Amino acid sequence: MGEVIRDVLEIAEKIKNMEIRGAGKIARSAAYALQLQAEKSRAQTPDELWDELKKAAKILYETRPTAVSLPNALRYVMHRGKIAYSNGADLEQLRFVVINAAKEFIHNSEKAIERIGEFGAKRIEDGDVIMTHCHSKAAISVMKTAWEQGKNIKVIVTETRPKWQGKITAKELASYGIPVIYVVDSAARHYMKMTDKVVMGADSITVNGAVINKIGTALIALTAKEHRVWTMIAAETYKFHPETMLGQLVEIEMRDPTEVIPEEELKTWPKNIEVWNPAFDVTPPEYVDVIITERGIIPPSAAIDILKEEFGWALKYTEPWED
Amino acid sequence: MGEVIRDVLEIAEKIKNMEIRGAGKIARSAAYALQLQAEKSRAQTPDELWDELKKAAKILYETRPTAVSLPNALRYVMHRGKIAYSNGADLEQLRFVVINAAKEFIHNSEKAIERIGEFGAKRIEDGDVIMTHCHSKAAISVMKTAWEQGKNIKVIVTETRPKWQGKITAKELASYGIPVIYVVDSAARHYMKMTDKVVMGADSITVNGAVINKIGTALIALTAKEHRVWTMIAAETYKFHPETMLGQLVEIEMRDPTEVIPEEELKTWPKNIEVWNPAFDVTPPEYVDVIITERGIIPPSAAIDILKEEFGWALKYTEPWED
Ligand SMILES: Nc1ncnc2c1ncn2[C@@H]1O[C@H](COP(=O)(O)O)[C@@H](O)[C@H]1O
Ligand SMILES: Nc1ncnc2c1ncn2[C@@H]1O[C@H](COP(=O)(O)O)[C@@H](O)[C@H]1O
Numbered sequence: 001m002g003e004v005i006r007d008v009l010e011i012a013e014k015i016k017n018m019e020i021r022g023a024g025k026i027a028r029s030a031a032y033a034l035q036l037q038a039e040k041s042r043a044q045t046p047d048e049l050w051d052e053l054k055k056a057a058k059i060l061y062e063t064r065p066t067a068v069s070l071p072n073a074l075r076y077v078m079h080r081g082k083i084a085y086s087n088g089a090d091l092e093q094l095r096f097v098v099i100n101a102a103k104e105f106i107h108n109s110e111k112a113i114e115r116i117g118e119f120g121a122k123r124i125e126d127g128d129v130i131m132t133h134c135h136s137k138a139a140i141s142v143m144k145t146a147w148e149q150g151k152n153i154k155v156i157v158t159e160t161r162p163k164w165q166g167k168i169t170a171k172e173l174a175s176y177g178i179p180v181i182y183v184v185d186s187a188a189r190h191y192m193k194m195t196d197k198v199v200m201g202a203d204s205i206t207v208n209g210a211v212i213n214k215i216g217t218a219l220i221a222l223t224a225k226e227h228r229v230w231t232m233i234a235a236e237t238y239k240f241h242p243e244t245m246l247g248q249l250v251e252i253e254m255r256d257p258t259e260v261i262p263e264e265e266l267k268t269w270p271k272n273i274e275v276w277n278p279a280f281d282v283t284p285p286e287y288v289d290v291i292i293t294e295r296g297i298i299p300p301s302a303a304i305d306i307l308k309e310e311f312g313w314a315l316k317y318t319e320p321w322e323d
Numbered sequence: 324m325g326e327v328i329r330d331v332l333e334i335a336e337k338i339k340n341m342e343i344r345g346a347g348k349i350a351r352s353a354a355y356a357l358q359l360q361a362e363k364s365r366a367q368t369p370d371e372l373w374d375e376l377k378k379a380a381k382i383l384y385e386t387r388p389t390a391v392s393l394p395n396a397l398r399y400v401m402h403r404g405k406i407a408y409s410n411g412a413d414l415e416q417l418r419f420v421v422i423n424a425a426k427e428f429i430h431n432s433e434k435a436i437e438r439i440g441e442f443g444a445k446r447i448e449d450g451d452v453i454m455t456h457c458h459s460k461a462a463i464s465v466m467k468t469a470w471e472q473g474k475n476i477k478v479i480v481t482e483t484r485p486k487w488q489g490k491i492t493a494k495e496l497a498s499y500g501i502p503v504i505y506v507v508d509s510a511a512r513h514y515m516k517m518t519d520k521v522v523m524g525a526d527s528i529t530v531n532g533a534v535i536n537k538i539g540t541a542l543i544a545l546t547a548k549e550h551r552v553w554t555m556i557a558a559e560t561y562k563f564h565p566e567t568m569l570g571q572l573v574e575i576e577m578r579d580p581t582e583v584i585p586e587e588e589l590k591t592w593p594k595n596i597e598v599w600n601p602a603f604d605v606t607p608p609e610y611v612d613v614i615i616t617e618r619g620i621i622p623p624s625a626a627i628d629i630l631k632e633e634f635g636w637a638l639k640y641t642e643p644w645e646d
Contacts, residue, residue: 159583161484161507174593182598184484184583186508186539190575190604216509219542226545252513260482260507270497275505281513 079312117141136201209300402635440464459524532623
C-alpha cells in the first residue's frame, strides 16, 4: 500500500509545534498537504491513492485534536474525494478531484475575509455607530469595507480584558482613518444606547448557531438584544464546528491566571482567592441576528446547512478518512 | 441676626478641600456641624437660632453641589428642625430637636453598614455563590455577616476596570476567610449560571429606584435578570437622590482617560482614538430585586417612600434652609 510523502509529515509537524498558526493558515496548510500528497503520489490505483490520502488526513487531524478549522479543511477536500472515489473515479480523476478541492478551499479561504467584508458592508448604513469586541479580521473587514465605500461610521471598541486585543483593533481601525471610541468592557451597556450595530467575530460556531467567541461577547450580544440593536457575527465557514452535530460540546479553554494578574502580584495574594480565566463564552443563537460568511449572510439557524454543504456532514457521519 | 460659628466654617472648608471624604463621613460631619451650631449658638430667640441654622446649612450645602449624602444629612436634621420651628417651638425646644436629629442621623449612619449586613444576610442561604462588582462596604457587610452566621458562601468578584476595585474586595473578603473567585468583568455572563445571588452597592438611587453605581453594574444586573438570579443592592438611605424627584438627572461623571490607558501610552495613540471613561452606569429598577437599607429591605419602587420619610421630601418641595 502507498506511503505518506515527506511534505505532509513536515507540515503536520509545523502545525503541531505551532510554527504554522492562526485558524486560516492552519486550514490552508492542511488542504495544501493533501494537494501535495495527490500530486506527488506514486500510487498505481485509485484504491492505493485513496488509502494514502486517508493516512495523510489522519496524521494531519491528530496534530490538533480540538481545532475547528483544521479538520474542516480536511473534510472539505476529503469529502469531495470520497464522493469521486465511491463513484468509481479512476486514478487520474481522483487525483484531479482532490487537487482541485484543495485549491478551491485555499482560494476560498484567502478570499473569505474580503468577501465577508463585502457582504457585511451592505448591512452598514451611513452614520452608523458600531460596537465591536476583541480583534477579529472578519469583523474589521466589514467595517473597513463600509468605510471605504464612503459610509461615515464610528466604532466603539471594548478593551477586551485580559489580553487587551481591543488596543490592536482600535489602532488598526484608526489607521484606516475610522474614528474610534475606546472603552472598558463594562461600558458596553452604557454605550449601547448610542450604538446602531454590533459586529463581532467568532472562534467557532455550533450546529444550532451558538457563537463561541472571546469572553464578553455574550454580554454585549445580550445588551444589544435588550436595545434592539443587531448583533452580526463575521465568520469564515471553516469556523463552523461539525462535531457539535454529534452532541459534542465545544471545550471552553481555561487560560493561565497570570494573564489576569501578573505572576509577581499573584504570588502575594491570599490562598483563598482563585483567579479563573476562561478564554471564551457562548452566545445563544437568539442573540445573534445574522452570521456573515464568505458564502453569504445567513441566520444562525442555517449553521447546519453550512455544515452539510461545505463539509458533507450528515446525520449519520463518519470522517471521510475513516472507514 | 445670629452668626454661623467658626466650627461650621471649618468643617465646610474640610469638606470642600476633601480633607473629609467618603459619602458616610461627609454626611456625618455635616450633621455634626449643625449640631455644634445648635449647641454653641448665642441666639436669644427661636427665630434667631433658626436663621443661624439655615445659614449654616446653606454654607455646608454649597461645598459640594453634586453630592448626595451631604444634602441628605442636612435635610434629615433641618426637616425635623423646621417642623418644630413651624409648630412654635421655643428656643430650647428647637435647640434640643436639632441636636437630637443630628445625633440620630450620625448614630444611624454609623450603624447603617452593620444593619444592612443583618438584613441582607437573611436573604443569603447556605451554599450560595454570590457575584459582586467593585468595592462596596454595604455589599461586603451582607456577605461578611452571612459568613459569620456560618453560611458557607463563595463569592465571584469582578476585577472592575478601570480602577481594579475588585482587588480590594477580593482581598477583604478573603481576609475574613471567604473563598473568592476573581474574574474579568467580561466573564459575568459566563459565570452567572453558577451564581445564586448578586449583591452590589450603589453610588446613589433615584426616585424610581434606578441604581447609579460603578460602570458595569447594569450589565451584571441585566444578565442576572436573564438567569432569574436576584440582584440585591445594598445602600444606606442617605444615598437616595431627592433631586431626581424634581426631574433632575444624576450626572454620570466622566473621568480621565489616563485611568483606562496610562498617560505615557496614550500619548503614542493616533488622534482619531478617543478614550471615554464613564465612572457609573444606571441600572433600571426592573433589574433590581430589592434594595437593602439600614431601615429594612425595600423594593426599588419604594425609593420614593424613603425620600419622603427620611428627608421630608414632598411633591411641593423647598429645601428646609430656603424660604
Ligand atoms: N460548550 C458548548 N458547546 C457547544 N454548544 C454550547 C456550549 N455551551 C452552550 N452551548 C449552546 O449555546 C447556547 C447558549 O447557551 P447559554 O448561554 O447557556 O444559554 C445554547 O444553544 C447551547 O446549546
Ligand atoms: N442620569 C440619570 N439620572 C437619573 N435617572 C436616570 C438617569 N439615566 C437613566 N435614569 C433612569 O434609570 C432607568 C434606567 O434607564 P436605562 O438604563 O436607560 O433603561 C430609567 O428608569 C431612567 O428613568
